[in-house]
Amino acid sequence: MPAKDYEKVIWLEIHVRIKSNTKMFCNCKNAVALADEPNINVCPICMWFPGMLPVVNKEVVRLGLIWGMMMGCVVNKVSRFDRKTYFYPDNPISYQITQMYEPIVWVWSVKTLVNGEIREFSIHHMHLENDAGKLVHAGWKTLCDYNRAGSPLMEIVTNPVFSDKEEVMEFLKELQKMMRASWVSDADMEKWQLRCDVNLSIMPVGSKVFGTRVELKNINSFSSIGRAIDAEFSRQVRLLDEGKQVDQETRGWDDDKGQSHTMRSKEDAMDYRYFPEPDLLPIVLEEDFIEECRKTLPELPIQKRLRYLNEFKLGEDDARILSADHTLGTYFDKVVAITNDPKKSCAYLTTVVLWLMKDALVDDITTIKITPEELSEVIKMVNADELSSTNAKIVVEELFKSGWSARNIAESKNLIQKNDMWALESIVDTIINSNPTQVQDYKGWNEKIFGFLVGQCMKASSGAWNPKIFNEILKKKLG
Ligand SMILES: [Zn+2]
Structure with a gap:
């Protein structure tokens, strides 16, 4: 047979x-x-x-x-x-x-x-x-x-x-x-x-x-x-x-x-x-x-994996990776408990932190210098538009090396996007006043010129400010 x-x-x-x-x-x-x-x-x-x-x-x-x-x-x-x-x-x-x-x-x-x-x-x-x-x-x-x-x-x-x-x-x-x-x-x-x-x-x-x-x-x-x-x-x-x-x-x-x-x-x-x-x-x-003994029972890895899939809506691979190692899962859960953002927490953990660990030949997440609290702080700053994703990565890399605080690193390296409305509006006013021809063009429905005006605002702020907010203020002011 x-x-x-x-x-x-x-x-x-x-x-x-x-x-x-x-x-x-x-x-x-x-x-x-x-x-x-x-x-x-x-x-x-x-x-x-x-x-x-x-x-x-x-x-x-x-x-x-x-x-x-x-x-x-x-x-x-x-x-x-x-x-x-x-x-x-x-x-x-x-x-x-x-x-x-x-x-x-x-x-x-x-x-x-x-x-x-x-x-x-x-x-x-x-x-x-x-x-x-x-x-x-x-x-x-x-x-x-x-x-x-x-x-x-x-x-x-x-x-x-x-x-x-x-x-x-x-x-x-x-x-x-x-x-x-x-x-x-x-x-x-x-x-x-x-x-x-x-x-x-x-x-x-x-x-x-x-x-x-x-x-x-x-x-x-x-x-x-x-x-x-x-x-x-x-x-x-x-x-x-x-x-x-x-x-x-x-x-x-x-x-x-x-x-x-x-x-x-x-x-x-x-x-x-x-x-x-x-x-x-x-x-x-x-x-x-x-x-x-019963009181000390941990969550089963399979329960954790299903929770990540069904409640947190993570992808198959991410749910498998984060539930396979209980110390990694515990770290992730702590970050989510603070950020309330499973997707972004998963992204920063799997695509930034795990790569840094791999590069440094570290397998045990409990031994790294970034605490769940500091990683959460980075994610919160991204969600509040205080950090761009590029700058957030720089902060995480620095945290991995020094274990300092996320906010201190971002401030000392001048990475925080400023969102002070009064200062922002005054920059926008200056740009509008010093570019009358372009403003007229824009009002004559030349959409391309809008990007130029946002660029001028960014330039005037040395790139430290959030372009999304310049966008909104310019739209509001130009009608
Ligand atoms: Zn013996």
């Missing part, structure tokens, strides 16, 4: 490193961005020395709960930890503490825009667990770094709801934005703060029976997820076309070669012998704690 006669069924298992200050069961620093020196953030608990007892970090529970609630999930008021038994050199304890049977939150969904349409993808559950250490292979030696051991993770397991790579990639990008907006994680794939395993099976179009699933591991960017899905789909179609079967297995993805390889077959599947963790009590969430 040709490839178009098959459809894909995809689901994801996503691991996210939670941005808490300390690790999951001890007071060691949780070096989210990975510490440079190996084995400095360790203690007897996260090295699991005999007799050590873990204690659940309340901050991790709070962050996990906030993230779950952002998606309107069902909070499990009593969740438990289980032991997942396995040995690997990066895991000093020979088991992982996870939540197999009673995860902290159940069933909810994530909404995102795919090709301009709102789509909803359902999630099976999210549970908390601890991370393992890291192995560093150096020549014939393998070194163990346990800085990461015992760091908190969220594992998010989706239902089989994706039918193609675009949906998967948009979903993951939305997830990343949500994590960042709620300060739960930076979810940077390159830093392994967000890792995603992709399960993929194929079946004839219209079938209800899923094909054999293959799990793809070690994918560390959004674009390589897309490439891995395409390659695995083609591989499975080819196997079925050749009359072979797809084996249930775990495959590693090599992005440089653009192909996957077998890591573990079904026969090698481990028996993890899950059982309730005897060293930890269940997590019991009280109403007050849940309410406290």
Whole structure:
């Protein structure tokens, strides 16, 4: 059968490193961005020395709960930890503490825009667990770094709801934005703060029976997820076309070669012998704690994007850019709250400020010298005809460099358009009196001469005054 006669069924298992200050069961620093020196953030608990007892970090529970609630999930008021038994050199304890049977939150969904349409993808559950250490292979030696051991993770397991790579990639990008907006994680794939395993099976179009699933591991960017899905789909179609079967297995993805390889077959599947963790009590969430967390929930990135589109009437691209980064969105909202002019605020932010940031290689808007208040002042001055758009750009550039006040910059550089009516009228009178021939011509319906008179007024004012107002006064005086 040709490839178009098959459809894909995809689901994801996503691991996210939670941005808490300390690790999951001890007071060691949780070096989210990975510490440079190996084995400095360790203690007897996260090295699991005999007799050590873990204690659940309340901050991790709070962050996990906030993230779950952002998606309107069902909070499990009593969740438990289980032991997942396995040995690997990066895991000093020979088991992982996870939540197999009673995860902290159940069933909810994530909404995102795919090709301009709102789509909803359902999630099976999210549970908390601890991370393992890291192995560093150096020549014939393998070194163990346990800085990461015992760091908190969220594992998010989706239902089989994706039918193609675009949906998967948009979903993951939305997830990343949500994590960042709620300060739960930076979810940077390159830093392994967000890792995603992709399960993929194929079946004839219209079938209800899923094909054999293959799990793809070690994918560390959004674009390589897309490439891995395409390659695995083609591989499975080819196997079925050749009359072979797809084996249930775990495959590693090599992005440089653009192909996957077998890591573990079904026969090698481990028996993890899950059982309730005897060293930890269940997590019991009280109403007050849940309410406290609920109060800190941020606006969802998708809600922000729709608000920019529908209420602020911004274009698709602007709404996407401003809602993609929550710090940028917050900055923009502050400017609009002062100027009450979303379109102009968006224009100055996206076409002037973001370009200045790009030029200066700055990504974080919270670190720039222009405050939302000063950018608003520039926009207000433009709207009051005090600054031309060219001069406004000069003021913003200067603000970006010095962080001084917009009005002081405009005044010190003599950029303010003067609109003093009395002074303006006296200039117009002088020009009318000193150009009697041209005035007569204009009154004889020579429209072109009007532009000349406005030009004379501008010249007399050294260009510091607003031509729009000269226009109005001349029209009024010449009738
Ligand atoms: Zn520790």
